[in-house]
Amino acid sequence: MTVSTFERRWTRLRSKRNSPGWTWISVTAESDGSSRDCNGTALRIAWDAVRALAGYVEARKAGDCSGGLDRHIKNPGNRPTVPPKKWGGAETSMTMKAHGSERVFPVPKYLDPSGKVAMQAHFKLASIGMTSPRMYIYDGHPDIPEVFIGYIGPHLTNMQSN
Numbered sequence: 678m679t680v681s682t683f684e685r686r687w688t689r690l691r692s693k694r695n696s697p698g699w700t701w702i703s704v705t706a707e708s709d710g711s712s713r714d715c716n717g718t719a720l721r722i723a724w725d726a727v728r729a730l731a732g733y734v735e736a737r738k739a740g741d742c743s744g745g746l747d748r749h750i751k752n753p754g755n756r757p758t759v760p761p762k763k764w765g766g767a768e769t770s771m772t773m774k775a776h777g778s779e780r781v782f783p784v785p786k787y788l789d790p791s792g793k794v795a796m797q798a799h800f801k802l803a804s805i806g807m808t809s810p811r812m813y814i815y816d817g818h819p820d821i822p823e824v825f826i827g828y829i830g831p832h833l834t835n836m837q838s839n
Contacts (some may be wrong), residue, residue, distance in 0.1 A: 714781050719803035719810045723829060726800040726812055730824045732756030737818055746824070747800065759800060764820045765811075767797040769836065775832045780813060782827025788817060796827045808832060 712734055733749045736742035742749050747766040750758055768780065772797070781793050788794065796813040803810055813828040 678804050719805065721764055722759060722800065722802045723747075723812055725757065726763070726802075727826075728757040729753070729759050730814065730826075732758065734822065734824060745818070746814075756827065763801050765799045765801055768799075772835045773797065775836065779833045780828075782815075783811060784815065784827065786822075788815075788821055788825065794825075794827070796825075802829075 729750060730746075732753060733742065733746050733756070736749060736754065741754060747764070749756075750766075751761050751763045768777075773780070777795055778799060781795050783792055784794050786792050794815050796815045798814050798816065800812040800814070801809070802812060809832040810830060811828070811832055812826060813833075815825040815827060817823045817825060
């Protein structure tokens with residue numbers, strides 16, 4: 678996938694945020710469809726992750742998934758998913774204590790009145806040196822039947838960072 682193809686898809690996805698039938702996902706992140714992803718690997722995984730999120734929400738709506746996103750990623754049935762090694766269900770408590778503020782991203786105020794939530798769940802989009810892009814999400818289920826994408830970009834600071 679090229680950067681321009683990803684950017685078109687990302688823009689289309691963001692524009693549908695408030696459209697009927699597209700209430701399953703809310704994108705507050707800006708795309709970092711970066712030139713660092715020379716062969717498009719991270720962009721392909723990012724789009725696969727969006728498709729996996731769609732499959733998860735569909736499974737929840739159909740009553741086929743009583744567990745959370747972590748369970749769905751590992752056992753998607755016939756719905757799209759990503760390889761489990763591309764999924765990070767949560768950050769370590771040490772990372773959150775030291776660098777949790779980096780993982781607070783904007784969300785609609787109907788999710789949180791402050792307009793921000795901490796997002797620990799993420800997709801590991803690629804290994805590109807110290808950049809190694811990530812996509813952070815927040816699962817609103819069961820209270821709010823949406824998944825929120827709050828960040829896509831370079832790897833955030835963690836306990837293994839320099």
